[in-house]
Amino acid sequence: MKKITHILALTVLAFISPALFADEAAIKKALSDFMPGGKVDSIKPAEIQGLYEVTMGSNIFYASEDGKYLLQGQLFDAVAKKNITETKLADVRKVALDKVGEPKMIVFKPATSKYMVSIFTDIDCGYCRKLHSEIDQYLAQGITVRYMFFPRAGKGSDSYKKAVSVWCAADRQKALTASKKGETLESKTCENPVDEHMALGEEFGMNGTPMIVTQKGNILPGYVPAPQLAKVLANE
Structure with missing residues (x-):
């Protein structure tokens, strides 16, 4: 009787745990071949039977159980009218930002903080400068602003060098504000997180600056005035 019960338990477990049938090694190999250097963080059943949700850094892919077919896109629940993929990506972004941590950001905090956003900024971007010129308005709304750099011209560009100089300045907040006003800073180099910021922005699907990431991991592309952002x- 115990043997029969054990067999029945395994049968039920097989039906409720489809991940047991996923060839994780094949899926990992397929993704590593497709994206060399990428690291698979997790594999679990997707909402669609036969597909598996694969998290790599700040990206989500879907794979067949044998790893032969890969899909990247948005998965929606048509009944609930919910973007399943984006909801999960928001959680992934929060984790990624926590890994960077505030010590690797330039943070402007109000006296009383109600909200927090992380903003990828380019010193020479017009709307980035407009946003920062209104920093006091964001602080007045109780919004903590955490800056990370994304010089769109790429590594080694003037914008990149400015970002490094700001980070290496004795007073980073003051240096950032001055550079946003177009003032020339003393050129400096030191250990800095600019490359890390840029890599994360790319993982987040950066297509322009400023890019605002809310505390819940949602992305707001472009400049958003302080009152509107607070709303x-x-x-959320």
């Missing part, structure tokens, strides 16, 4: 954050 968005209040309704």
